[in-house]
Amino acid sequence: FNSRLLDGIHLTITAGPTREAIDPVRYISNHSSGKMGYALASAAADAGARVSLISGPTNLACPERVKRIDVVSASDMHDAAMAEMGQCQVFIACAAVADYRPANCAEQKIKKTDDSMRIELVRNPDIVSAVASHPQRPFTVGFAAETQDLLRYAKDKLERKNLDMIVANDVANTSIGFNANDNAVTVLWPTGNQTIAQMGKRQLAAQLITLIAQRFLSAEN
Numbered sequence: 001f002n003s004r005l006l007d008g009i010h011l012t013i014t015a016g017p018t019r020e021a022i023d024p025v026r027y028i029s030n031h032s033s034g035k036m037g038y039a040l041a042s043a044a045a046d047a048g049a050r051v052s053l054i055s056g057p058t059n060l061a062c063p064e065r066v067k068r069i070d071v072v073s074a075s076d077m078h079d080a081a082m083a084e085m086g087q088c089q090v091f092i093a094c095a096a097v098a099d100y101r102p103a104n105c106a107e108q109k110i111k112k113t114d115d116s117m118r119i120e121l122v123r124n125p126d127i128v129s130a131v132a133s134h135p136q137r138p139f140t141v142g143f144a145a146e147t148q149d150l151l152r153y154a155k156d157k158l159e160r161k162n163l164d165m166i167v168a169n170d171v172a173n174t175s176i177g178f179n180a181n182d183n184a185v186t187v188l189w190p191t192g193n194q195t196i197a198q199m200g201k202r203q204l205a206a207q208l209i210t211l212i213a214q215r216f217l218s219a220e221n
């Protein structure tokens with residue numbers, strides 16, 4: 001592992017879940033732990049990068065030499081990501097962003113008066129797509145967590161979201177992915193792919209950062 005591989009390169013990583021408020025005390029979210037994104041931030045800092053970690057709510061400590069920007073909702077994460085454009089050369093979208101948010105957040109706690117209730121949901125912005133179509137577009141890497149047809153969906157996302165690379169993750173297998181300590185992935189880019197076998201997220205993060213750095217540096221030259 002070359003500790004100077006990303007010397008002076010500014011890298012932004014999104015990590016963790018987002019929370020979409022229903023009322024002042026309730027929210028919609030998901031089981032993302034943030035472990036993979038934090039491990040990537042730590043590995044990138046070890047490779048000499050200047051790292052901004054845009055993080056949804058997690059129980060994790062901020063890795064050393066990493067600047068953490070705390071956010072709650074997908075809209076907050078989108079705004080924080082846009083604020084990083086223009087100073088970041090590599091963007092890695094590892095966050096499990098909520099696809100929808102309540103159309104309205106009630107000002108007061110909702111009372112349980114009726115036997116049933118409906119919450120109308122509206123689409124959240126796609127952060128990694130917004131980054132990839134930005135005028136100051138960084139080298140953009142996404143993740144695809146799928147339970148079936150992993151590679152087909154991942155390749156589709158690579159193209160549809162205009163990404164430089166995508167990391168495909170089989171979340172049907174509970175020993176890897178969400179909340180697990182291990183992960184195994186296949187990385188795809190427009191002209192190739194590489195599979196990384198199951199290992200701890202820290203070790204996997206180091207391999208991913210090496211691969212991302214190689215692709216980024218060869219795209220630069």
Ligand code: C5P
Nearest residue numbers: 093094095097124125126127128142143
């Ligand atoms: O479309 P899907 O959610 O499966 O795409 C996953 C990839 O897109 C991940 O890299 C994730 O961080 C990113 N994403 C995003 N903003 C969203 C939804 C997903 O950046 N609103």
